[in-house]
Amino acid sequence: xxxxxxxxxxxxxxxxxxxxxxxxxxxxxxxxxxxxxxxxxxxxxxxxxxxxxxxxxxxxxxxxxxxxxxxxxxxxxxxxxxxxxxxxxxxxxxxxxxxxxxxxxxxxxxxxxxxxxxxxxxxxxxxxxxxxxxxxxxxxxxxxxxxxxxxxxxxxxxxxxxxxxxxxxxxxxxxxxxxxxxxxxxxxxxxxxxxxxxxxxxxxxxxxxxxxxxxxxxxxxxxxxxxxxxxxxxxxxxxxxxxxxxxxxxxxxxxxxxxxxxxxxxxxxxxxxxxxxxxxxxxxxxxxxxxxxxxxxxxxxxxxxxxxxxxxxxxxxxxxxxxxxxxxxxxxxxxxxxxxxxxxxxxxxxxxxxxxxxxxxxxxxxxxxxxxxxxxxxxxxxxxxxxxxxxxxxxxxxxxxxxxxxxxxxxxxxxxxxxxxxxxxxxxxxxxxxxxxxxxxxxxxxxxxxxxxxxxxxxxxxxxxxx
Numbered sequence: 309x310x311x312x313x314x315x316x317x318x319x320x321x322x323x324x325x326x327x328x329x330x331x332x333x334x335x336x337x338x339x340x341x342x343x344x345x346x347x348x349x350x351x352x353x354x355x356x357x358x359x360x361x362x363x364x365x366x367x368x369x370x371x372x373x374x375x376x377x378x379x380x381x382x383x384x385x386x387x388x389x390x391x392x393x394x395x396x397x398x399x400x401x402x403x404x405x406x407x408x409x410x411x412x413x414x415x416x417x418x419x420x421x422x423x424x425x426x427x428x429x430x431x432x433x434x435x436x437x438x439x440x441x442x443x444x445x446x447x448x449x450x451x452x453x454x455x456x457x458x459x460x461x462x463x464x465x466x467x468x469x470x471x472x473x474x475x476x477x478x479x480x481x482x483x484x485x486x487x488x489x490x491x492x493x494x495x496x497x498x499x500x501x502x503x504x505x506x507x508x509x510x511x512x513x514x515x516x517x518x519x520x521x522x523x524x525x526x527x528x529x530x531x532x533x534x535x536x537x538x539x540x541x542x543x544x545x546x547x548x549x550x551x552x553x554x555x556x557x558x559x560x561x562x563x564x565x566x567x568x569x570x571x572x573x574x575x576x577x578x579x580x581x582x583x584x585x586x587x588x589x590x591x592x593x594x595x596x597x598x599x600x601x602x603x604x605x606x607x608x609x610x611x612x613x614x615x616x617x618x619x620x621x622x623x624x625x626x627x628x629x630x631x632x633x634x635x636x637x638x639x640x641x642x643x644x645x646x647x648x649x650x651x652x653x654x655x656x657x658x659x660x661x662x663x664x665x666x667x668x669x670x671x672x673x674x675x676x677x678x679x680x681x682x683x684x685x686x687x688x689x690x691x692x693x694x695x696x697x698x699x700x701x702x703x704x705x706x707x708x709x710x711x712x713x714x715x716x717x718x719x720x721x722x723x724x725x726x727x728x729x730x731x732x733x734x735x736x737x738x739x740x741x742x743x744x745x746x747x748x749x750x751x752x753x754x755x756x757x758x759x760x761x762x763x764x765x766x767x768x769x770x771x772x773x774x775x
Contacts, residue, residue, distance in 0.1 A: 319500035326496040338481045354433050357447040361463045396462045416462045426450040426460050443467040506536045571602040612740040630668045633659050636695050643679040652683050657694035662702040663775045666752040674748040677741040678706040678768045686710030707767040713760040722746045
């Protein structure tokens, strides 16, 4: 059951809007057509009245034979044109003279405006109401002889037939307009249902995709190239991204579980061995020291996962002015200490003073991760750090002469838990360093890239917008 106040369906809203707009259009057209019909009828009546009055004027009344029998003569001259019309002649003072037999002892009213216009020689059309309550269309035409106003001819016609015609037309509109609205609403429902049927299909498919199990399904475009096909393409692209994201999440969860399980297994094994029999103090200390190493490894892994999730979620880092040259020198000192243990020569190249807006600690972590990665994969080689500025961006470059990376795997190295060499695992790495570095750089509006080939070393470049 539909709840009161619940939003209407799209097809219902489209039908209502379509019907409302059509109602306004029909209403405007009806008003205009009714007004146009009334104006046309009145123009025809005025032309007919003017024809009768002009005949009376042209026959030379009252000095002609028309005076002896004006109504009979007019019927002979005008024929059907004189049907249901009546006339009256008055002198300049307004006193009535000859008139049609239809008027009998009644007189047509002569308004002050009509008399004033007649005095100026101007005819006047007006709609008046007789003493009997009947509405009449009336023409008052002045008759002049030798420049003098001699008489006024008044010709009228009852408006009863005209009003009946207009009333019937109005009744037709009152029947046809609602009928047209009902038919239009029914047609609107059919059109909306047919037009939104592809959208319903897309909606049903989207509802089926709940837990990511059906993300491989795609919406088949109709091939019409219209907006619905564009929508289908957009949804398919979104589904492809979601499929990749879910796969990445599952892989990330599996890799994280694997990385966490290894130190936990070691911890459990050492503790179980220590508890099987009485041990000396030194043996307990050795077990506790080994357990502490595994705990520290777990702690580092948890911190790396937390940092990765924070920056992967695009949480805005704290903003302050960061001097990159100082960070690079600091990372160089760390690299020198790391390189001494593996016989790697770390040196500092050209450094251009540059500043960016961001989190100094996070940016330092990204640079140190690159240096640490370069040292691990360059045993007995060289690592160089440099900082340049161009086109409003700062470029931090960490290059090495290490084992290099297969170009096919160049983008995989930035994914979490990806280790292309066992050396990082032996050194205690979890494969999160480059992933963290990429997340930090992206959160600061920058990019990170790598150029490498097997056996020829690698060059990692961080580009950040200058402050």
